[in-house]
Amino acid sequence: MPTNLLHRLKSTPKRKLALWTGLAYATVVVAGAFLGVEIILRSKTQWVKGEFIPVGRRRNKLYLPASPETLSKGPLGVVPLLPNRGHLVAGERRMVGTVVERPILQERGKLPHGALAWVSTYLYNGTPAQLGAEYEDVTVHTQVGDMPAWHVPPHQHRRDALIVVIHGHGGQRAQALRMLPAMLRTGCGSLFVTFRNAFGAPKVGKGYLTLGDTEAEDVLGALHWARENGYRRVILFGFSMGGNIALSVLRPKFQPYPLPVVGVMLDSPALDWRATIRWQAQRFGLPKLLARQVGRFTEKAVTRRSGQDFNEVDQLAAAARFSVPMLLWHGTRDRTIPIAQAEAFAAARPDLVDFHRVEGAKHIRTWNISPKDYDEQLERFVARVLA
Helix, strand or coil, X not given: CCHHHHHHHHHCCHHHHHHHHHHHHHHHHHHHHHHHHHHHHCCCCCCCCCEEEEEEEECCEEEEECCCCCCCCCCEEEEECCCCCEEEEECCCEEECCEEEEEEEEEEECXXXXXXXXXXXXXXXXXXXXXXXXXXXXXXXXXXXXXXXXXXXXXXXXCCEEEEEECCCCCCHHHHHHHHHHHHHCCCEEEEECCCCCCCCXXXXXXXXXXXXXXXXXXXXXXXXXXXXXXXXXXXXXXXXXXXXXXHHCCHHHCCCCCCEEEEEEECCCCCHHXXXXXXXXXXXXXXXXXXXXXHHHHHHHHHHHCCCCCCCCCCCCHHHCCCCEEEEEECCCCCCCHHHHHHHHHHCCCCEEEEEECCCCCCCHHHHCHHHXXXXXXXXXXXXXX
């Protein structure tokens, strides 16, 4: 600290210094809370997260600029921009000088050398057609409008079971297409749903999200759709906030269900929004005490603007009421939802929860660390709850 600044601080009256300190503290709290409120209540995007970069190709290998996305563990999806049409799945990374080399594992269409392409650890940014899967666009009727969905018909012997896939806060259905091959192998049908105020779904009121509360009513509509289309039992599969939605569907007020929910799968679920808000404040560099104040102020501001009841979406507090088998994945490098929530949830219900702590996995990237292990765990769980 410069000497003249130290001198000025020492010569400033303590009362005035305390006043300025308090004002600065209040400014940080209010600004942090305002930003938090906007992110919590209004978060939707048209695009699946990824990067647009030039892609080099030599025979069966890709060469990519080094970036957080291209250096991520596990496979990578590559989609060339128009007029090129195609889709690639690239394998594990290897540094070659200053560029990232990845082998081509799967290819549909053609990606030419030098093409500008979208690359992402989510692998897919379209529809089930990117995987060559048969599907149909359907609508799920709810009290607030028709929600678009993708229906992938069942195969083999389990034609009565449906997996309902629920994306997260600001997410899209395509983020879960990585898991579609495993879901197809279970023999179940799958329904990739949307919910109110998400991208492509009807806007309700001011467009505020409720973090799993009212969105659960839209997933309940998916259960009615399933019954009307010949299904007899359902497994819910939620990602991030979609995990909170899935657990909110299990609330007593929704029972009896249109048809039985026999299992729940959760990937990086948001289980305690209060703790998540505090975690995010600390992630952006605020001390723990200040982060706690920002969290409280944010909670009050969200409730004032939208009527959000944080108790309704506190799934850690509700852990004792659940009676459905659950499969849970969470990554140790998750910077969005702290893994401590998943650990506490699994510890509260070891009788129900099959918990997989995935070392090195980022938010909703648990599949990417070891696709084979993830798929086997998913398929075993589905076989067990449908047995």
